[in-house]
Amino acid sequence: MEDLETYLQNHRQQQLDELMTFLRYPSISTLPENEKDVLQCAEFLAQHARSIGFEHVQLLPTPGHPVLYADWLHAPGKPTVLVYGHYDVQPVDPLELWKTPPFAPTIADGQIWARGASDDKGPVFVHFKAFESLLQTTGSLPVNVKLCIEGEEEIGSRHLPEVVEKNAALFAADVLVVSDTTMFQPGQPSVCYGLRGLAALQVNVFGANGDVHSGLYGGAIPNPIHALVSILSALHDEQGRVTVPGFYGDVETVAEDERKAMVSLSTGDEEMAKSLGISALFGESGYSTLERLWVRPTLEINGIYGGFQGAGTKTVIPSEAHAKITCRLVPNQEPQKIQQSVSAWLQQIAPPGVRVEVQLLDGSKPFLTPFHHPAIQLAAKAYEHAYGVPAVFTRMGGSIGIMEDFDRVLHIPSVLMGFSLDNDNFHAPNEHFALENFDKGLRALCYYWNNLADVLQA
């Protein structure tokens, strides 16, 4: 048998060719006309898992697109790793902005260009090729492995929670590993160990029972838009703090070493402001930008609407006005409790004559694997080995709903080790994936499985 490095070098073109085959399936999960393509993509991946050496390969059916399950469980006494990813992709419009056709993968400038290259077919395939390489060079894997590759991530993982719940025993494992996040910077290994949760709220303010003429009634009756801007403006103080009573009550304190690691990561505040075309960043006082984004809860108004919005002017006092809000939550905040706090506060400060309601549209809990957990620290070591620079530990401002579901059902630590970059154009024309990250990602994963086998208890 070849050694790992020789195998990887000798089989690089074959492995890239196979990735390009995977990328040719237009597996756009949101479009009904691509339903067959999504299924064919899943069948290709199932067949490919079998050909590598996975067993019990099956497409678990859902009312939408199927979930691929496969396993390799011949490492008795060793831990079991569950790898999650997705084979579905985003739509491709506007098509005219693509320099190469989205489903005709092209290699140029050190990148593979195709829809799904970085989100998430490329990273998923890096996992497949890491397992293949280990099996081909050693005849076995250092850990037990289960795969969970879904086809509905781009449409909100509609059916995956139910599939995981129904098949909890099948998916049981010691650690969850996901490669669907981005690296902190190009060339910078990044292990993500926490995501914020979400409470998505709808605020409705009601006044008169119909729209009225602002010339005839203006100045004499409550205006729901006035009420809305009044209560929304009272959600933050001038220091950027959320003023809702109880909002910060459940927030866990971040350990000092963790906070220091975070503060040490330069975010380039000035660069960020410049790239966004704003004069300065702004946020909760007393915290650095990364703390504001990763470990502090936030409340953002995402949309506001009411009354006339066309060109010119219309002399109307509308009967209602609305806003969309999302709160990002950190451990131990609960979406339901946040909705109740915001609702109580807005009711309390609402001016007379209007009715205010606050609905919870969507919620997910924050997710956190303890910073010092061996699964986190070993991922960093493997990453460093492959990239030649120490890994950084990150959290993410956004939310990945499925992480909460895995946590709830399987109760296992999760490691987010991505190989994509922020400027890889996922969800946009000319998506691409760096060959460097394909190559180094492959090695990082092989090292990680070996590290885990030695340290993590089954």
Add this chain to the structure above:
Amino acid sequence: MEDLETYLQNHRQQQLDELMTFLRYPSISTLPENEKDVLQCAEFLAQHARSIGFEHVQLLPTPGHPVLYADWLHAPGKPTVLVYGHYDVQPVDPLELWKTPPFAPTIADGQIWARGASDDKGPVFVHFKAFESLLQTTGSLPVNVKLCIEGEEEIGSRHLPEVVEKNAALFAADVLVVSDTTMFQPGQPSVCYGLRGLAALQVNVFGANGDVHSGLYGGAIPNPIHALVSILSALHDEQGRVTVPGFYGDVETVAEDERKAMVSLSTGDEEMAKSLGISALFGESGYSTLERLWVRPTLEINGIYGGFQGAGTKTVIPSEAHAKITCRLVPNQEPQKIQQSVSAWLQQIAPPGVRVEVQLLDGSKPFLTPFHHPAIQLAAKAYEHAYGVPAVFTRMGGSIGIMEDFDRVLHIPSVLMGFSLDNDNFHAPNEHFALENFDKGLRALCYYWNNLADVLQA
């Protein structure tokens, strides 16, 4: 010759039949497909003016619909009255809500039902029939008369200001009389002597140079919606006063007798609140509802928009947010000055990191004929004579841009004596006009011209 009362009674059916002919023209000024109908309606009215005895009848052309001019100038030494009205009407959709076809006028329940019946063909025709009745019973008119009946009132009187400016000598008169307003209550003669002006503003707030993900950036960058609600909420204090520095600086004090007359008019605050489905009215403290509506300036937000407005949630921080504002102005406020005051204030209180602009979309000056002017007081007398109850003196919360133009070009007092009612459904399905107001309006106008001839100086 018959006397006036006998003539009116004997010719009632003929006069109503002629009004119904006028109402059959679908003179919808905003719809290109009705362009010919609008012209035919104007031609009918011109021909009708000639048949009554008017001279110099002409349709003054505009880039849109023509303005009807006609005069009768055979009362030497007597004042000249200019009567303004409009022969165009609003669209009729939703058509399915009409109980009778909008352009097939029907008499039922003491009303004429048709589009334009009360706004403004009915009141315009009451003027025509009053002149006809006086000419037929006395052989002449007690005053000199000029008519200005336009075809673009429902589309903002686009070309009338230019027509009036170009033909200032033709339209020169001693008093302007308009019947395009409503009575204070059914059966209640109402002379309106003032209208508020308008400053229509657009507020734009700009943040980053593009929309960004609120999970990735939320809490760390300025959110234009936050800035917008913050600055808009600072436009009023808790007492309903406008906080913009200088906003009230130019406001004229209302004379005590005028204010008393106003306060004595019950507005039925509770009924008004009940009919609007709100728990209480709300406005500037220290003023009654009618004062708030007629003699105090106001600032109302008519629309607000920014970010996501669809169903569900979208995790976005938009790059911009907007609001529409109208300020109602009272004598001596100026639209341009108000725009400057609001703009300066919003710039001053804007939070860091956003750019705020305030544009003047539209403006009109307030209009006021002195309360004690004989043209006002004589209109009240004639009205009382016809209706059998004393007239009330009102002002209006709304604005009629063309009143400002007449004032600016002709420098004459204006009297607004309407015969329509607030519930006549103008601009809505099943528009109607009360026969009682057709009959009494006719008489009130005949009496008014006689009164004016005796008192007002030419």
